Amino acid sequence: MSDRSGVSGTSVFVFTNMFRIRDLPKKDFNHYNVIMKRVPDGPPAEVKVRDRRREIIHKLQDDNPAIFTSRASYDGMHSMYSVAEITQENFSVSMSKNPNAARGWFDIAIKRVNKISPSDLKKLMSPNGANNGQANSVAVNLLQIIVSQAPNIRHRFALHSKSFYINDDKVPTIGPGIQLWHGFFQSVRPVLNNMLINIDTSSAPMYKAGSLLDVAMEFMDQKEIRPFIRLFDGDRGPFALRTLKSFLKGVQVNVPPGEKKVKIEDIVLHAGYLEFEKGAKQIRVMDHFMEHHRYTLRNPHAFGVRANKSAVFPAEVCRIVPGQLYKKKLDGRATSEVIKHTSMRPDVRLDKIKKAVSSDILAYRNSPFMRDAGMNVDIDPLTVQGRRIEPPAVVYGDDRLANIQNGGWNVTRQKFRRPATIVAWAVVTFDPASSGAVTGFVREFRQEEPEIRAGNEARVNQSLLEAAQACVSNVPGKPKPSFVLVILPQNAGPLRKAVKQWGDMIEGIPTQCVRAGKYERPSDQYLNNVALKINTKIGGINSVIADRVPAAQFLTHCMVVGCDVAHPSPGVISRPSIASLVASLDECATRYHTEVKVQPPRQEAIDDIGGMLQRAIVQYRACRNNFPDHIIVYRDGVSEGEYVQVENNEIAAIQAKLDELEVERGHKARLVFIVVSKRHHVRFFPKDQSNTDRSGNLHAGLVVDTGIVHSTYIDFYLQSQGGLKGTSRPSHYIVLKNNAGLTTDQLQQLSYALCHVYAAATRSVSIPAPVYYADRLCARADFQFKPELDFANDGATDTSECDLQKWREGLGQAKLNQQMYFI
Template sequence: MPPRGQGRGAPRGGRGGGRGSVLAPSQPAHQAPAAHITTVGVKRPNFGTSGRAIPININSFKTTIPEGYIYHYDVAITSEKILPVAMNMRLMKALQDTIAPTIFAETRVGFDGRKNLYSPIELNLGPNESAEFDVTLPRPTTNTDRPPKVYKIKLARVARINTEILKRFIAGQQSQDNAVSTALMALNVVIKMDPAQKFPTKGRSFFTPSETRNLGSGMVLWRGYFQSVRPTLDRLSINVDISTGVMYQAGPLIDLCLAFIGRNNPALLTRQMPDRERIALGRFITGVRVQTQDPNGEARARVVRKLTKVGASESSFTMRDGSVRTVAQYFQETRGRPLRFPTLLCVEVGQGALIPLELASVLPGQLVRKEVPDDKKTALVEFATMKPKERLESIRKGLQVLAYGQSEYVRKFGLTVDNTLLSTQARILKAPTLKYGPGNAPIVNPTNGMWNMADKRLFRPATIAAWVMVIFETQNRFNDAVASKVAADFVSGMRSTGITITDPAPVVRRINGQGNIVQELQAAGAACFQQKKVPPTLFVVVIPEGGNDLYTIVKHWGDVKKGVATQCLKSRKCTNAKIQFWANVALKVNVKLGGINVVTDTVLSDPHTPTVFLGADVMHPAPGATGRPSFAAVVSSVDSNAAKYVATQRVQTSRQELITDLKDMTKDLLANYMSYREQAEKVKPSAPKRLIFYRDGVSEGQFQQVLDNELPLIKQACQELKIAPRITLVVVGKRHHIRLFPVNDRDADRSGNCPAGTVVDRDIGHPTEFDFYLQSHGGLLGTSRPAHYSVLYDENNLNADTMQALSFALCHVYAASTRSVSIPAPVYYADTVCARAKIHFDPFSQQSESGTTEASENLEKFKQDYLPLHKDQKLRMYFS
């Protein structure tokens, strides 16, 4: 690996591509970073120039860089256990306002709630620049014999940072060292201080009750705002965006519980509750802060630890005098009146203290940290979806809520925020020319990320020798006449795209979804072989609405057990479907059978410099899930046109982003690439000269880990295969808040978004590193999100125009669509393969629900139960 000071990859100015390829020689560097600058990724070689220029706005606001110094202090709070951020913030406030007000009299400090405190002036902590304080918090009640708890807080200065380094950094004259990162962290903490004291926060977002929607099941959506200080080319800016928070329904705890179970009768919250429902409810309310009343009438906030199995009238405990009381009796005595619902369950708060549900009220503004149920996600997306103009207007309102000019913290640190949106010049790249099979007009020029396949034939259509139609729907919903019509329409749709169906009459079988599905599928295949004298090429499976379990069983059987292509159709959608529907189905069927739908004309194919494209992603368990692993997938092109892909996947340690088995996975895929080119394309030598690797799901803070851990594994895979392609490694980021807005309506697409192919690398790019934002897809609903590309390593000397054109072209070869997609096809496929990990487990076992054993034991169990893909599916795009 080259030294950091060199940037990553070979020296600039070398070869960029062969003849007839977009991979053209590098252009001279323009405003390149200073020679002494070190970068994590590749230094920016130049800016792109291709495409039509349009003016755009970006949801960022220019801010000044404060003069002078930022003083960084380490905070150590002594406690028997790790305290929550909110508690640490209360302690720090008490330290400033009550315990040591003279130390903080001239300033306002930023505190991240953990270990870091920042001040615009030096704090007087004595000759050693450190001091320790005893801090107590006001007790919630005076009716106690116990003294208030004392917390020790130690402050120690660890750094003094001259803000001049930020000016040098954004000008490309300073490396992003620890001091730069700390200064940026400090400013992010500072702009968060005011909102964090007024509103619920999550990361860099905060949420207000000014715009809400009831989500159901005890959850309420709140509109929120995201803010982040970002260094960009020649400026410091604050990125402001809209975000959405999911809150617990405030008010009586009984109402929250009833909303969760979808009922309105409190009498259902008793010991007669089904165990499964009670356990689910207990998980949902664990960790919720509720308000209760002490016997003296004083209100008190407590945290729910768990839900009891029996009601207040059945839960008993021993008093200090040795007498026994039920919870219901105790509260009747202390409150002077009986409970309204004595048989209802209780919640445990504190150390074994039980509170009846009716005596607790949920405090407002509490974020739900658990994953939102699938049936609520559509409503969540609808609430979060805003058209570009609406989003911009909401962001402007957010500036009023943020009120940077009124924040004492922002003023004390010397920040001034311009309330004018950042504007820049974007470019609209020319879409690649697409090539279909022989016939009428095989060449297509996409417009705004879309094209029509009417009268087109697939580039390499497959053949269906015999097929089986399996129906899980009932006769009254999907009768024989409808089944015959769907079969005929399927055949017409396939043939319209060039797919050959040797025998149009399928073997039709109705299967009871409650029966032995695997046995029935086997029998249907056997019947096909018996009748047609050839094994079935394809199973077309009609499933009802809500048939997700059936889908999983079918895919497990077809992809893992049997090795046969399956195409599932929802009964409602395929009944009386139009030809366009069947043409879209044909796109999926063709690649599952080994065909190729469409290729780009010259952009991705270069016979002089064969290139293999790989995409990788990792999927982690849902928030709150324990004991479950992560799944890694890598996908690779195998043909010379980068249109046909194969995949490999692995189980790995939970929530680990780096791909453990990347060497073996890459080696398998590269072997498949060379094998396919030799056997199917008759090309020798078949080794690629370029390897372009797109990595998804990695945050900026993990770039160095990818270079140090994953890049060597890719190189080792090549070495073991005795090949030496020049490697380019690019991270594709989707988890960011940059949005692009056309200034002029004439430059917008029908959805109001910037058109497909909008690329930006000036003004909002990294000060020194090779990155760009590319909005490669046409808008549908809401405001489109561009993908953020960061080039971490490059032995191919690709310039900005080349890298952008290459990435945009790859967004056009996603097989299942006649629209360009938001990220390059290999990355999109890797994401899909990860999401389909559950089909590798036996759908009739409990492994997919486990999560109770030790993590290491559980990982081994998952690996044992994770069944590999059937050998007959390995070279097919089964994941389409």
């Protein structure tokens, strides 16, 4: 709910991928709680699999048409919504094909817990209407379930999911055993005076469907069954087993009899020969399949899968169920394939969305759930008014201005604003094929040759240390070298990690890595990028915002903070989450103090944010000989449902520390706290092609703060970067605290200015530099743990609890924590 006082910029009208819900439900909806239990011979057990719950509720409604007079909408777990009054609370449903069978029965308890009226939905769109916590959540969930019910059922995706994917619209292979499915995202969003649906194209990696054995062989890069089986028997057998288990754990497969669905819990080698107790005798799995299924295993030596704690099924009889999301991290090749197949020009993307809205793909016109609710959706995207604000003046050495064109500028013939002083430097090459190319690459930076040495991968620390000592041997006082340039082979992840641990954690010497394929024939752009990073790491300043810019004047007595939290892979509970904080130490917001902490896995709230900020303030005062007048915190990674939690925890903790500072030192710093969100699906599209760049995107500097804004908080969308490939993504800024009393226009100008000072770029970036730095700091945390903890190996098959104390003791703060070592 923006305060538009003192707005600036050129007005522009744009399309957005928001569609207005023209007619909201006019009837009361009953909200029911659903408890569903299996009825075996023993005590009832709750059904937890969403697909199974959906099937049972579908059968329940088919069996009881007199009670379910209109089709109830169901979220797949415990919530059901219906205009009908369901007075009967207890039901029994048989899912067996034989209605007289004793097994296959389920008890269902349905109890009304709430009623949602049309007035409840209207409140969501009123000023301050989003502040009613749980009641609002239920009302929005009702609309979300109604909207997504028909396409999610049709394409067999979870009823609570905001995205569905289409089997017939896919890329067959993006990596071993992985496909890419295309589909659509839809999310109901109450905004001031409107109820909208945010609709976007969406894509997701999926496990390939079909033969489990074939997919496993493809994943392990094996074309013949015998070499594949032998993989698990040699010296590399344990590693191969862990690799396959990590890939397949949790995948659902259909198995005989009756193609029942089970989840893979473990991998069993030579499954056909495994013996189990059956009656009074031991029997092999292969013999069991012959006796009971009349099936002769062709490959009894191959692996099998364990499911339901003890059941074992040979891989050759298992078929992977289609439509299962691959949630693990993709490798570089697969990521490149995803980017290649998902990048769409804005006009193509909007056209695809509009066709989905007006057709049966989203089924708004034909959905029985929408029809029963009386809901209608506009088929035309919403038009909103935005503004294009001017970029700040970016200054290099000799007060020369950068010539900014659509978010980018050229640094040819520019000098650093403050070049760092280089005492001495060394080059260590671990690339055996480097030969004379290294010397030529080095001369591109400085005419005189530094100490160049060949490194030994078996003795990384010693190789680096010897080179570092040699390059300062003739320097008075023998100080540490300014930096070490390290030449790496093309694929050298573990080697790079060892180099960074030596420089960041052991010696406190900045390191800059370059890899094969880049340094042999470097482009000017690559050389500039390396130079920007080196100058920043060793204490220099590349560029600043010009003094005359109001944002720069405000920054003079302000500490700018970026915070982020990075989580382990989905399902991993043995690794902690990483919280990071960066805080500016100079008047230009170019130098930063850094800190990383561990906290419980998947916890978004930062545990010790008050203490982290307090330590940053101490460092700020040490550098500036004063306390900051203002502290602006940019917080990444917070979802809309967590705003209140952030206010009650993180903002309260920071404010308590600032109150202590006021009591102890008589200094009152005013806090501004802004959540920055990149992970959303709002996009903007030109109405007039004259407002676009070469990529078809709107020009950098687009701000939208009307029409689609929050009903409670000050918020705005800022598309700060120029178009590159595909459709540009704006960042969403939500202001949770504004003790400084800044106008929305001032907040927008300041945020846009901070997008122009990311040290390693010669273009504006998509988020303010401190947010980018906090994100980079989380990613670098792996290098700050003791190597034996192997933090990057997230233990996808490890089900042990997270030992926080072990991780806390194993995490160190970088010796370069007041230098930009993470760039």
